[in-house]
Amino acid sequence: xxxxxxxxxxxxxxxxxxxxxxxxxxxxxxxxxxxxxxxxxxxxxxxxxxxxxxxxxxxxxxxxxxxxxxxxxxxxxxxxxxxxxxxxxxxxxxxxxxxxxxxxxxxxxxxxxxxxxxxxxxxxxxxxxxxxxxxxxxxxxxxxxxxxxxx
Numbered sequence: 001x002x003x004x005x006x007x008x009x010x011x012x013x014x015x016x017x018x019x020x021x022x023x024x025x026x027x028x029x030x031x032x033x034x035x036x037x038x039x040x041x042x043x044x045x046x047x048x049x050x051x052x053x054x055x056x057x058x059x060x061x062x063x064x065x066x067x068x069x070x071x072x073x074x075x076x077x078x079x080x081x082x083x084x085x086x087x088x089x090x091x092x093x094x095x096x097x098x099x100x101x102x103x104x105x106x107x108x109x110x111x112x113x114x115x116x117x118x119x120x121x122x123x124x125x126x127x128x129x130x131x132x133x134x135x136x137x138x139x140x141x142x143x144x145x146x147x148x149x150x151x
Contacts (some may be wrong), residue, residue: 006030008054009071020063027067033105035067041097051094054143057101057130058089063143069145070089072105080116080147082093083149085123087143098146103143114145120137 010027014020023045028036037062039045039052046055059136063086103126114121123146132137 003011005074006071008023009067015071017066018062019059021053023059025063030067030071030149032151033068033072035064035071036102037064037067039099039101043064044120045095049094052098054091054101055091057091057095057099057139058087060099060101061089061103061128061130061139062087062143064101065128065141065143065145068103068105068126069150072109073147076113076116076147078150080149083146083148085144085146087141089130089141090139091139095132098133099130099138100133101128101130101141112145112147118151119149121149127142 009030024040024042026038028038033050037060039056045053045056066082066084073082107123107125112124115122123144126143126145128141128143129137131137
């Protein structure tokens with residue numbers, strides 16, 4: 001069996017984040033500038049209204065954004081550690097059932113890489129859309145990351 005870079009990223013993310021495993025987060029897609037992950041429906045992760053708990057949704061968004069960053073960093077992981085520094089979520093509607101999160105790296109990503117290569121410690125946002133399995137928008141999140149150089 002041949003292991004791809006994407007396979008390595010997927011297994012590394014899930015190995016490094018016990019909470020992602022506890023929520024049973026799943027990879028749907030991992031590409032050059034985006035990651036799609038899925039939070040299965042689990043009554044143990046519901047809120048008082050019997051929908052997906054906001055904390056579980058934010059964990060899904062943060063993990064998907066981190067997977068996109070980790071994947072895009074590639075060999076630069078030897079020079080910097082990606083760390084989430086701020087996160088926010090805007091709920092559009094309550095959601096029951098499984099949820100997918102799609103994280104996309106924007107233009108700010110390219111500036112962050114340039115700043116890192118110039119010796120800085122950049123911060124940049126990653127936008128994440130959360131949708132039900134049938135595609136209905138349920139929330140949007142912004143996770144701000146930094147690339148902390150190893151000194």
